[in-house]
Amino acid sequence: MAEAALAQGKLLSLRETIARMEGKPLHRLEPVPDSAVGRPGDVSVAVVNHDRIAFGIEALDAALGGGLVRSGMAEIRSGSLRDSGASTGLALSVAAFVMTRQEPQQGRAVFFVGEPSVCRETGELLAEGLEDHGLALDRLVYARPRKLDEALWLAEAALSSRAFAVVVLEIAGNPARFGLSESRRLSLKARDSDCLLLLLRQGGREEAGSTIFRLEASPASSGLHLLPDGTPLRGTIGSAAFSLAIEKVSASASPLPSQGIVLEWNAHERLFTCPSDALPAFCPEPRPANPGAGLPLPADRSDRPQTLGAVLAFDRAS
Amino acid sequence: MRLLALDEKALALGLKRHQGLAEAKAMCPQLDAVAADAAADLRFLEALADWCSRYTPLAARDGTDGLFLDITGCSHLFGGEENLLSDLIFRLEAMGLAVGGAISHAPGLSWAAARYRMHQPLESRIIRPDTAGAVLSPLPVSALRLEAETVPLLMKAGLRTIGDLMCLPRAPLARRFGSHLIKRLDQALGREDEPISPRLPVAGLSLERRLAEPVAREEDLLFMAGELSRGLAPMLEERGLGGRLFELSLFRVDGAVFHVHAGSSRPLRDPARMEALFAGRFTALQDDIDAGYGFETLRLSVSHAEPLESRQMDLARPSRSTEGLADFIDQASARFGAGCLMMPVTRESHLPERASAFVHAQEVLSAADHAMRSSQPYRPARPIRLFRYPERVEAVAEVPEGPPVQFRWRRILHRVVKAEGPERIAGEWWLDGEEALTRDYFRIEDEAGRRYWLFREGLYDREPGVPRWFLHGLFA
C-alpha cells in the first residue's frame, strides 16, 4: 500500500509543477463545490488554493474564480478622471486587503507609482487620508517618475526585488508605449516574483492585456455611520463604497456576471462587505438653521434664488 | 549666562571673566557675544595636536588650552631648539592664535614659563636646568598648577609668589596645604619627572591597486571595483564598521583623476553589494568618464563609515525584506537620484497641507519616529487625494455655516445628496499672522456617489470680505 501512496504523492507533485508552469490555478484533490446543488447535508467547501485570496463576497469570488490572485497582474480601470477617487480608493483598499492577508514576518511593503498628469488633475496622495483608508504608512513607498518608461523600470525593479507584496502602477488613459508586449512582460515578471501588480488605468478605455482579471470601478453611495446602539444615522457619510463591473477574467469557468457588484470597504477592520440594506435610519430631519423666512438674499447675487430644480446661470468657474 | 573668555578690546572696556552676560550687555550694548562650545574647542585643540605631529610624533593635549610636545631628539631637524620654537609660534600666530611657548627640561617649568612669561623675548623662554629656581621664584603661586581652593588659602597666609614657598620649611607646608603642593613644587623644579602620554592618529581606510597595463572597458573597471571591495571588507570587519559613502578614484595614465561616489542608505561591507552600487553608478555616468588611454591605478576608499554590528542571520529563511527594500531604494536612487523614492509621513498640524508630507525614503528608513495622530475611533476623516492648490468652485450654501447644497466644479454641476461638517480649522496665527482666514471643511457626496472635500475660506459674521468656496480633495 505504501508504494501506491508514494506514487500518488509523486504524481501529485508532477501535476503541481505542470500547473505552475502554465500559470493555471492549482486544484487540490478536495471535491469541487457543487454550488448549483443545494442538497441538505452536503458540505460545500470553498475552493482552497494557496495563491488565491478570497474577498469573502460570494458573487465576486465566484466570478474571479476563487478571489484575488496572490501573484500576477490585474487591472482596475476608471471610465473618466472624475471617478479617479473611486478607482484609487479601490486599488488602495485591495492593497490594504492583501497586506493584512500576507504572513506578518514577511514584512513586505506596498509600492505606488504615481502618474504626474493624474496627480495634477485629481490631487496628490495624502498621508493622513491613506492612514484613514487602512494603509500602514511605514510600509508604503511612493514614486512619481516623469516618464512612462521610468515608471515601467521602477515597477519591474520593484517586482524583482521581492520586497513588495503589492505594486500599484498608475497609468493615464491608454498610452501607446504601454502595449501588449509591456503588459505581457510585466505580467510574467509579477507571476514569478510572488507579488500582485495592480495596473490602475485612470480615465482609460477598455484595452486587452495579459491581466488575470480587469475591473471597471465607479463611484457608489457610501454607507451610514452607526450610533453606539447600532442604529445608522441617515445623511451621514460612513464607509466608502465602490461599484465594480468585471470586464475580463482570464481563467474562470463560469460566465461573467451581467450587472456590477457593490462593495463597501471597512477601513478599520480592512474588510470588504456588501452594503447591508440599512435599518430604519434614526435621524432628526436637519431643519434649516435660521427658522426665519427662507434663505436670506445672497450678498453678491441678483434676485431671490429660484427653486433648486432649474439650472442657474453661473459666471465661469475660475 | 556668564562670560568665559574676552579679547583685548573687551578687557580694555573693563569687562571681567565670569561676569553675567546681561550685566555686560547693559554696560556696553554693542558687545558681540558668541556661545561657548567646549566640545568644538576640544576638537580644535586635538586637530592642532595632530598638526603638531610635523614637529614630533609625541604630541599630547594638556587640559583645555595647552599642548605638550616632547621634542627630545627632534630639534636638530629644525636647526636647534630656538628655531623650532620661533617657527612653531610664527605659524600658530599666522593662524590667528595668541600663543605662549617655552622649552625646558621639566614639563612643570615649561608650563609655568609659557603662561607667565608670555611677553618676554624668545631667548629668555629657553630655560637651562640651573636657572630654574631663579625663573620660578618671581612667578605667582598659581603657576604651580595647584587645586582651585589651595591658591586663596596661600594668598590669605600672605604666600604670594613661589619664592615665598621655596624659603619656608616643607613640613608645616605639607601639614597645612597637603602633599600635592610639595609634589607640584618638585615637578616645577625638575626634581621629579612627569611622563607625557601622546595621542595616536587614526589611520584612514583605503586600498590601492596599481595595474600592470592600463584598463579602459567598463566591465574591467567593475571587476577591479569588486576586487577592491573584497580587499576592503576584512578591514571594515575587524573595525566593526560598515561603509555609507564610498569613493572610487580612477588615476588615468596621463595623470587625470576621476572620482566616482556611491552612497548607501544602510552601512554595508558585503563586497557583492558594494560592487552592485558601483554598477548602478557606472550606467548612470557612462558618457562622463573618458577612458582615454585607460586607467593604471584604482583606489577604493571609505569616506564615511558607521558602526555595523555583525548580526547573526536567522537560520530559517533570511528575512530579506528590509534588506530587499533597502537594496531597491539604493538601486533606484543610484539610477534616478536620491529624491525619486518617497515615503508618507504625518506631522502635528491642524492644517491638512502641513499635516502630511512625502519624505525621501532613505531618511525615513533611518529615522523611526513620526507623529501619531489622535487615535480615537471617530477622529475627523481626511481624503485620500489632496489638490496641491485648492480649486475655486461656485457653491450655494446656507448662511452662516450650512453645508453646500450644490456646487459647480470645472463647469460640471454637482448636486449634493449627503454632507458632513463643518470642521472649522483656524489659521496658524504664529506663522500666517493673526488675520489668517478660518476654513470650514465639509465632506459631501453628490448624487453619482463621488465624495469630495470642500471648504469655505472666511466666516460670514466675523471675518472681513465675502467668503469663497474651494475644492481641496477627493475621498475614496
Added chain:
Amino acid sequence: MSGFVEFGTASNFSFLQGASHPEEMVRQAASLGLSGLGLADRNTVAGVVRAHAMAKEEGFRYHPGARLVFSDDTPDMLAYPVNRAGWGHLCRLLSRGNLRAEKGSCTLFEEDLDDHGKEMALIVVAEPARLFLPDFAGYLARLRARTGPQLHLALVPRYDGCDRRVFAASMAASASSGVPLLATNLPLYHEVSRRPMADVLVSIREHVPINEAGYLLCANGERHLKAPAEINRLFRLCPEAVRNSLSLSQNLAFSLDELEYEYPDESVPGETVAETLRRLAFEGAEKRYPDGVPERVTNQIKHELSMIHTLEYEPYFLTVHDIVRHARSKGILCQGRGSAANSTVCFCLGITEVDPLLTDLLFERFISPERREPPDIDVDFEHERREEVIQYIYEKYGRNHAGLAASVTTYRARMAGREVAKAFGLSEDVQSALAGSIWGWSNNDLSEREARAAGLDITEPLTQRVLGYASSLMGFPRHLSQHVGGFVITRSRLDEVVPIMNTAMDGRTMVEWDKDDLDHLKILKIDILALGMLTCLRRGLNLLAEHYGDRRSIASIPKEQESVYDMIERADTIGVFQIESRAQMSMLPRLKPRGFYDLVIEVAIVRPGPIQGDMVHPYLRRRQKKEEVTYPKEELKAVLDRTLGVPLFQEQAMKIAIVAAGFSAAEADKLRRAMATFRRVGTIHSFRKKMVEGMVARGYEADFADRCFRQIEGFGEYGFPESHAASFALLVYASCWLKAWYPDVFCAAILNSQPMGFYAPAQLVRDAREHGVEVRPVDINCSGWDSDLEDACFDPRRIAPRHAQMAPVIRTRKAVRLGFHQIKGLTEADMRCLVAARGTGYRSVRDLWLRSGLTRAAIEKLADADAFRSMGLSRRQALWEVRALEEKAAAESLPLFERVSGSGAKDLQAEPAVALPFMSPGEAVVQDYRSLSLSLEAHPVQFLRPTLQQQGVQPCAVLNDLPSGRTISVAGLVLVRQRPGSAKGVIFMTLEDETGIANVIVWPKVFAVYRPVVLGARLVEVRGRLQKSDGVIHLIAAEVVDRTPLLSTLGDQAAGLDVLSRADEVKRPVQESRVKKNKTGEAQALFREMPELVNDIRRVMPKGRNFH
C-alpha cells in the same frame, strides 16, 4: 429666540487654561445679552468672588461653581450648589481634595461624591471618545441614581466635523438614561481675539514652543462666549438643551452674599457681648487717663459703643482685644494701625496708641453705618515673634475655624516676558534680556534705545508680538500663595465657607480667597502683620533696662522733647523708622518738624497722593512763612486748619468731598473704596465729574477742585489715612528719642535686627561713632551672638563737628561690642556653644578648637574676621594656626588626647617658628569688609587719599562748606545707585569716603556717555557742579571716571569689595510701579526741583499696600 445661561465658563483662575479674567467674562456675558453666567474653574473657586462682585455691579444673574476634575477615570463634572448647604458640600469636597494632595494640586475620586455630592447640580462633560462607548448610557443611569435628579449631560459643539454624530449619540444616551441635556460652549476666553493668548498659555503649560505644540492647541477659536442667537442656531437640533440651562438657572438659589456674618462667638458667660465690651472699654479708659477720664472721651466712647451695637460688631472688637492682650502678656510688642486708629474704643482697649486728645479722630472713617462691612483692624507685631501669635490663634479657634487668607501671585513684567519669549522659542539670552535686565523696564514705555540695549529690534514683528502677549499676560494669576498676615476666623466650619488648602509651611492652612474677596463678602479678617521696627525698639528698651536700669515702654517715653526735634530738624536720622530715606532727609530741613503732628505730616507728605495733587509745594511755602495761609472757602477752615489749608490726608479729601462737593457720607465712603480698588477696576472716573462739578457749583475755582480730585486719584495707590500716619509717627518719635539720648543702645539694637531699613551696617556703625559711641571689634573672648554693650567712658570730643550740639543730649556711658552675627557664614548654634564653653576665656586656637567643638571651617571664619586679637594673634597668625587643626571638630577626634587637653598642656607637635610676611593695613581693611562687611580700622579710600589728593580730588566733607555753583571733583566707594522710571532717566548715586558721603545726580546725557562706569565701577571719581538749596547738597555730575583699579593697590581681592546697600537698584532691580504718566506741569516742576522725591516714593512704600 429664548435666552441662554452659559454654565461652562472657565476664567484664568483655571491656571494656564482660561485666557480671560473673571470680570471680563461677566462683563462680556452681560453685554452679549445672556440670561446668566456660571463660573466653573478647574478644582478651585478662587475666582468666583471677583466675578460675583462684577455681576452685582452689572446687575447680572450669576452662579458660582467649580469644574471637578477627577484623578480616576470619572469624566469631568461642573458642580453648582443649589443652596447654602450645597455650597458647604462643595467647599468640603474641594478642601478634601486640596488637603489630600501636596500644595497647589487637588486629587478627587468618584467616591468623594457620595458623601459631599449632595445639594448640588452636576453636569457631566463627556469626551466624544467616551460618548461612543457602548455602555455609556448605562453608566449615566447608575450615576444619576447615586447623585440624584440634578444630574445633566453637557452638549458641547466642537466644530470638528462630527458634531452631528456627537449630538445624535448624546441625545440617544440622554433619552435612554433619563439624564437631561445641557447646552454649553465651555468658553475659555470672553472674545475670539483672545485665542492666540490661549495658545500661548497652552505652550507655557506644556513647556513646548508654539510651533511644535501641534495637536495640543485647539484647531479653531470657537471656545469663546457666544450670544443667545448664535447658541440657539448651534443647538437647533436639540433646543430643549438650551431651555434646560434656563430652568437649571432658575432653581439654583445660592448666592455668595449668604456667607456674611460669620463672627466667632466671643461672649463671656454671664454677660452679653455688648456689656463685656462696655466694661472693657471703660476699664481701659481709666488705665489710659489715670487722673480722670476727660468728659469728651467718655461721650465719644458712648457714641462709638452705640454705633457698634447697632451694627453688631462687638465680637470683632473682643477677638482683636483678646489677641492683643495675649501678645502683651507674652511681652510681644504690638500696635494697631490703619483706619482702626480712628476709634477711641480701640485706644481704650489698648489696641491702638493714637490718643484722641492729641489728634481729632474721625470714627466714621473707621465704621460707617450705611455700608455694613466689617471694620479692618491691622495689628503690627514684632516680626520675630509673630509665629507665636499665629499659633495662639490656631489653638484658640481650632484648625477648622481659622486660616490664613491667600494672596494671588500674578505674572510680573519680568516673568511674563521670559515665559512668552520661551513660548515663541526665542534663545536663552533674548529671554533674559526681555526679562528686564534693563532697569525699571515696563513694556509700555519701552523706548527704542532700551530695547536695542537689550539686544531686541522693536520694529521686528516677532518682538512686537512677544511684547504684546507679555503685556496681556501681566496680571494673570500664576498660583495662590500665603498672605503675609491676613487671618480668617468663622463661627461655623471654615471649610464650609471657603475651601482650605495646604501652605508651603506645615502647621498652617490657608483659604482660596484673597483679602479683597473676603472684604467683598464681609467675612471677618484680621491682619497680623510684622514690623521690623517693633523688634528693634523692644531690643533697645531691653538693653536700656539691662545696662542703664531705665525700665520704659513705648508709651512711657518722654514726649515732645526739644532735643529730639532739634536732631530731626538737622536730618540726623540715619537708621530711624520711616524718615531715613534720602527724600525724607532732604524734606526734614525744609519742614522743620517741631511737634508730634508735624511728624505725622512728615510721614504722610512724601506720598504720591500729596505730590500728585501738588499739595506739597504750597504746604512748604506756607510752612516756611513764604506765603500766608488762605482757605478757598470759610467752611473748609475747620477741615484744613491743622495742615495750613492744604489737604494732605485721605480723611481731609473725604471731608472736602462732603463739605465742598455735597457728597453724602455714603458717597464719600464709596469714593474712598473706589480709591482703594482704583488700580484694579478703574471705576473712579465717574466720581471725577460729580466732584468737580459739585465744587464749581459751590463757588470753588475749577483748578482747586481738579487738584483736589487728582490728589484723591493719587490716594488710589498709596493714600494715607491720618490715623495711620499718627500710629507710625509714634514709632518714629520713639526711635528718634532712643537715637538722640542713647545712640549706643540704638546702634546695638538696630544691628541686632538686621536686615532692616535703608543702610548697610557699615553706615550705621559709622553714624554711631560720629556721635561719639566707641565701637569695639568682634572678639572670641568678649562677643556674644548679638551685639552688646560694655562699660566704657564717654568722650564728647569724639563727636563729629556736625553733631556737636548733640553733646549735652547724649547720655551714653557704654561702648558697643559687635556680635558674632556680623561675621558672614557663622551659625547661631555654633556661636552659642562657643560662648557657653568659654569659661574664663580661650588661651590658644587649639584650646578653642578642643573646648568649643567647632569645625575648622568655623574657626577659620573667626580668624578671617580678626577675632583672635585678645589672644595677641594677628589675623594672619591666627589663620596659620587654624590651618594646622584637623578637619573635623575636636569632639570626634581621638579620646587619647582628652586627658592632655584638660591640663592645658602645650601643643604636642612642636613646630619650627614661621615668620609670615607682614599684612599691610589696607589689606587688613579689605579683609574686614570681606568677612564683616564693615571695618572699624579705617575706610578703604583713606589709604588712597595721597594719590587722590595729587590729582585734585577733594574729600566729601569739603562739600558742606563750599558755595553753591562751584565745580569740584570727589571720589568714593559707590554705595547706592537709584534710577526712578518717571524722572526720565535721571540717576542718583551716593558715594562714601573716609570723611563722609556725597549725593550725586547724573543727567541722562552724562549717563549715556559713562554708562559702563556707572553700572560697573566700585570706586568712582565724579567731577561736577555743586547745587545747594535749604541745606540740601547735590553734586551734578559732568564727568564720571572709573578708579576701581586704584583699589587693587590695597590688596588683590580689593577690586571685589562689595559695599552696596540694600537700596541699590542695580544689585536688586525694583519692579517698576505704574506711577501715573499724565502728570500736570506743576508736578513735573516739583520733580525737577526735588528729583529725589520721585524715586523715594517707590523705595519708601512697601509694595501693593492699600490703607483703608
